[in-house]
Amino acid sequence: MAACAAVAIASAAMAQDTETEKGIEKYRQMLREDPWSNPGLLDADRGEALWKTPRGPKNVSLEQCDLGKGPGVVDGAFAELPRYFADADRVLDVETRLLWCMEKLQGFNRADLVKKPHPGGGQPVKELGAVATYVASKSSGLKYAAKMQHPKEKEVLALGQTIFFRRSGPFDFACATCHAAEGTRIRLQGLPRLSSPAAARKVVGEWPAYRVSTTHVMTMQHRLYDCYWQMRMPELEMGSDVSVALVAYLTKTAEGGEISAPGLKR
């Protein structure tokens, strides 16, 4: 008897879930219908201007910054990141590479750049994030193709995978707590299964993305910082090995997925 009642409740609840999912999907569709309405494109434009403008103590532009395809080559560079850079002797994602270029070429102080690197709600994405948005947008339509063959790249990838499953903090959370199962939600927010290539290919390429709820562009490093906030961990440092390793793991898992940055999120 109790079992029958439980089955009835479960099926009614499942029908309700399906309705809720349909409602959410309709909202996403509305966001996607007019790509030119994405305010993130303004930040990509701002990033392009920042890329070309002489700035910093050395008063030079970023046009000599090598994103992996030679100094100043922006087209298609994002699709091959993260990668190992011999000059930095490190594997770097787009934001960490820009951080490196802003420090080494323009003479900015790294500590200043990583102090408050992400915007608060309602504030526009910061300069580095705007340039990252510009760089990512110049790979839009391409597929993720980071090679990850260099020993240091392999090492970073393994670190990223380990971190993805590494539980810690007072809530015992890991990335995998929310992102290792298919079709789950937190409240109404769907959670991509980021350990699965099929799911990662669909969503990873949308970052940096304009977020309607916070009215600004959020970069991937910012997205990870926000996850760690929710995980009850301390503030994740932009450009840290952990953040680069997670970007590497997500990007490699999403290999072959199309880049559509800047994306548009709830």
Added chain:
Amino acid sequence: MRTISIAALGLVLAAGSIAHAQQMPDPARVDAAVKAAFPAAPADWQGRLTPDATMKECSAYHNNPPKAVADALQKRELATVKYPADGKLIGDWKNGEKLAQSGYGMRFSDYPPRTVSGGNCYACHQITKKEVSYGTIGPRLLEYGKLRDFSADATKAVYERIYNSQSAFPCSNMPRFGTNGILTIDQIKDVVALLMSPDSPVNKDQ
């Protein structure tokens, strides 16, 4: 013994890992990377960077430990459960509902605390018909007490599950609310009341 368990761990990891990341990083390298990634962590937050034995085992086995590990883990976690001095496990379901709604607490933006920490149960569970904004990481809890005849055994079991989820489900995704000091014993009693009181919206007006 220790050598055997480490070897077994390595086997599981090799079998479970994705093709693109065969090699396992040195644990000391992982710990150092994590320590360096959170330089703003205050002294009393350093413990958050280091997993305890249970988290280490769950991480290594991707939350799917072999039975021997799971049994030992479960026993260890059950031993951490503390019960109310007066033996009463059911508190106030109205406060339990508030705690189930609130995700406040322990985030780096929550210091110094402006209010009590919540349990955020709705983030992962469907609990009442009335709240339609619920997550699906955890199981549905509709009519939880009613389906268990409001029994004393079920009440004790759910108290233990909230106090320490891993005392019942090794490597559960759910936080160990009592053991890790997220909720107090009184707060846990209130959440138990939400699930187990005949007059709570979980069991009534469905």
